[in-house]
Amino acid sequence: MPKDLEAGERVMLIDSRMRRYLVTLRTGGEFHSHHGIIFHDELVGRPEGRVLRSTRGSAFFVFRPTLSDYVLKMKRGAQVVYPKDIGAILTHADIFPGATVIEAGTGSGSLTLALTQAVGPTGRVMSYELRQDHHDQAVENIQAWFEGSSGKPENLELFVGDVFEEDPGVVADRMVLDMPEPWRAIGTTTKALTPGGILCCYLPTIPQVMQTVEAMKRERFAFISTFEVLHRTWNVDGQSVRPDHRMVAHTAFLITGRKLAPAEGDVSGL
Numbered sequence: 001m002p003k004d005l006e007a008g009e010r011v012m013l014i015d016s017r018m019r020r021y022l023v024t025l026r027t028g029g030e031f032h033s034h035h036g037i038i039f040h041d042e043l044v045g046r047p048e049g050r051v052l053r054s055t056r057g058s059a060f061f062v063f064r065p066t067l068s069d070y071v072l073k074m075k076r077g078a079q080v081v082y083p084k085d086i087g088a089i090l091t092h093a094d095i096f097p098g099a100t101v102i103e104a105g106t107g108s109g110s111l112t113l114a115l116t117q118a119v120g121p122t123g124r125v126m127s128y129e130l131r132q133d134h135h136d137q138a139v140e141n142i143q144a145w146f147e148g149s150s151g152k153p154e155n156l157e158l159f160v161g162d163v164f165e166e167d168p169g170v171v172a173d174r175m176v177l178d179m180p181e182p183w184r185a186i187g188t189t190t191k192a193l194t195p196g197g198i199l200c201c202y203l204p205t206i207p208q209v210m211q212t213v214e215a216m217k218r219e220r221f222a223f224i225s226t227f228e229v230l231h232r233t234w235n236v237d238g239q240s241v242r243p244d245h246r247m248v249a250h251t252a253f254l255i256t257g258r259k260l261a262p263a264e265g266d267v268s269g270l
């Protein structure tokens, strides 16, 4: 049975030029744009996936937002990890249901949301953020996302603190670092990572990549891989089939590596 939209839920209203508006439905509420008004009461109690006309006759698609829609629209304290990279992080860091994941920094909470969903109710995400204002923004964003569905997730713990100084007190399966100096964590914070565990770092510049890879080599990580994800959409319209003029190209580099067990010998030259 399709679940009808309810007051208090978020929906995406998408106009004919594919502009997206994130709206929280309220009984008696109105969405105003220069294309006219949409009355929330025309949405509440009805399914998503409809096309509505505003008071000025403009068409709007009505859909519940995907996580990708949401992270691009939510308020930002820090720059978020983009959806094209979130997918790659979940896959290449192998974030699995039931995993224990340590993350830093929480930032705006974009990656935290994806990690929390991926580990599921039997997993655990512990996320550290240095700045109180970024932590507060992340809490607001995360609560707003889960409010409409399952409520605040019990598998997520958010901490204000310096990840270099915290002792998580757990053995982690995976560690994901999106912060300026991850090499400072390698060999210290990464002690919490289980042998065979995966470290994933997300870095915008090459000097940061160089320092991180060197530290990973020094601290006995194997299968170190550095890559970026370029996302190019195509226009497919009858005989007109060509790449779009604009693409989401460089955002950041991803580095992954697997932690070796202490007694596994000399890895130099591997």
Ligand SMILES: C[S@@+](CC[C@H](N)C(=O)[O-])C[C@H]1O[C@@H](n2cnc3c(N)ncnc32)[C@H](O)[C@@H]1O
Pocket (backbone or CB within 6 Å): 078, 079, 080, 081, 104, 105, 106, 107, 108, 109, 110, 111, 112, 128, 129, 130, 131, 134, 161, 162, 163, 164, 178, 179, 180
């Ligand atoms: C680019 S943002 C992270 C964005 C986040 N991944 C997201 O998707 O919203 C980097 C964050 O790392 C935090 N940070 C920097 N150094 C840190 C540290 N030593 N411990 C914890 N957080 C740190 C910064 O305050 C900042 O909020």
